[in-house]
Amino acid sequence: MEPQNTRWARIAALVAALAVVSSCGLPRAGPTKKEIFEGSVQRQGDAFIVAVNDRVTRATAVVPALGFSEEFKRASTLGSDTIRPGDTLGITVWENVDDPLLGSSGPTGAGAAVLEEIQVDGAGFIFIPYAGRLRAAGNTPEAIRRIITRKLEEQTPDPQVEVRRIAGDGSTVSLVGAIGAQGVYPIERPTRTLTTMLARAGGISIEPEIAQITVIRGDKRSKVWLQDLYQNPQLDIALRGGDRILVEEDTRRFTALGATGGQTQIQFDRQTLSAVEALAQVGGLAPSRADPTGVFVFRNEPAEIANIVLGRDDLIGAQRLVYVLDLTKPNGMFLARDFSIRDGDTIYVTEAPFTQWNKTISAITGTLGSVGTVSSGLDTISGG
Helix, strand or coil: EEECCHHHHHHHHHHHHHHHHCCCCCCCCCCHHHHHHEEEEEHHEEEEEECCHHHHHHHCCCCCCCCCCCCCHCCCCCCCCCCCCEEEECCCCCCCCCCCCCCCCCCCEEEEEEEEEEECCCCEEECCCCCCCECCCCHHHHHHHHHHHHHHCCCCCCCEEEEEECCCCCEEEEEEEEEECCCCECHHHCCCCHHHHHHHHHCCCCCCHHHEEEEECEEEEEEHHHHHHHHHHHHCCCCCCCCCEEEEEEECCEEEEEEECEEEEECCCCCCEEEEHHHHHCCCEECCCEEEEEEEEEEEHHHHHHHHHHHHCCCCCCCEEEEEEEECCCCCHHHHHHHCCCCCCCCEEEHHHHHHHHHHHHHHHHHHHHHHHHHHHHHHHCCC
């Protein structure tokens, strides 16, 4: 016959196990579906619970608005021959006289004077002997040639003048970030637009799908997706001296928690990301634990979108919305494919009720196993 003290030990252990289970002390990945619904505004909570449908997917399909402003797009392409302060010129003058003003006499009497690397000063002027101080900025090499010729022909007959624009620091742009070769580059004939300048610097060094290009001009800045830049020729803006070009990857992220293949924070790998694609990035739903009827997306929604989603017009400021996806419905996968994930979203997948039941059974049987061990010990003591 079982000793009295052993019987009481088994009963006490069973009661304790049931108490632990009933108090929800079992380990789990997060709140249950019921607990999430308990936090809804309709139940005195602070979040709106919204079942995703076609209307909701359309209202929430917001893509980051990137694109150059009209001011950037209207800027005309710089003339490659226009001289600017900081540019460098090369000038050669031929004089058909025995005793030239510039240079020395040649064997045929034609003297050539070569003036290399004459830099245009900050005010836009250059100095040529016997021609004086001349304004170069804003002129083309041909215009400067005519000016110098007119100045010199008063002192030497029929001077022949050649003016060459050498790449200088008069019109340069700086490229930094995820670019092949960061640095300062002059705006020349082949590199007067954004795409050609990017190519000149070695192209980008990150995935094109997540690359963003920012152009800073004075106190203004505009940003565009690299893919949009190549798909829309009007976004290939003309550059200006002093432009700063920054190439960086998309910084948007979302967090996945609960019964998924992996609980982590994930960076966007494309411009638009659906709920199905986001779940796929973390290994999908955990087959042995996930409840496909309880896929939740937690988001702070701007008031203008929240009002549309909820069919209201009185909400002010960001609102806490919890979107619910039921993948078991006939169109559940289509809705998940069309529902857009946005920066800062938290995707949470609840555990199936069966999982909680398994945990309950395991907790009870484990506790009873421990009781059996204790009872064996008591039997041994009592038998001794």
